[in-house]
Amino acid sequence: MKTREYREYSDDKYRRSVYTSTRLRDESRNDVAFDVNVRMVLLAHELGLGYAALRKIVKVLGLPGLHLKTYQRHGKTVTAAEIERDLESLHRTREQVRQAYADIDADVAELLREDADAVINISVSFDGTWQKRGFTSHYGIGVCIDIFTGLVIDFEVLSSYCHACALKEAARHEGKITDEEIDSWRETHDCAQNFRGSSKAMEQEAAKRMWARSVSRHQLRYIQMLSDGDSAAFREVVSLNPYPGHEVVKLECINHAHKRMGTAIKC
Structure with a gap:
């Protein structure tokens, strides 16, 4: 994005172009990119919008728009930066969870003093959601949240x-x-x-992937799983047997118990 300035000296006129935005190094093309353009793409990502919606926004504001290929190129850069930021945030979160368990359990504290990378057992809440209802969505996500701290410790995004x-x-x-x-x-x-399969199966697949990598990647065992009453994900995790010698136990969500009881009473 740039503006043009016109100045007059005597009878001669000249035109000078002035960039109103700083420029960033674009490693994908060994070139430079305008900071404001990258920020516009980031804005679209944060709002969950696409290229067409962004064009409408800049049109209403009277700003020059991005070419589709430029938007796609910046989109890849922004996505890579967001993923890197999220992974760093999750790593810090897991360290906080490990410290929190060490603060309340002397055995865990002693284990971590002997080996900072030792595997510890924690309790998590798991659930899945989709981009839209009706089990027709192409996109789904599963999330694991530590029950004690309430922090997200892992997630899996699935796309069919x-x-x-x-x-x-x-x-x-x-x-x-x-x-x-x-x-x-x-x-x-x-x-x-x-992922290849039905939208309904995304929740189970996300759970299997997260339980399968919890020890090798995060040095954590999710030995207690809090989920809804008819969770098929729990059955898939049990059949996977991710922790030989350690049983995965299901915890019942009181809110779902209330919901089922209320439905039974109404019927």
């Missing part, structure tokens, strides 16, 4: 859809590209689809 793959498949059906070209493209394509 990749827009780039869908565009390529549409082009293939129209005869614009061949199967060989698609196969060559997939070799370098970073696919957004990381």
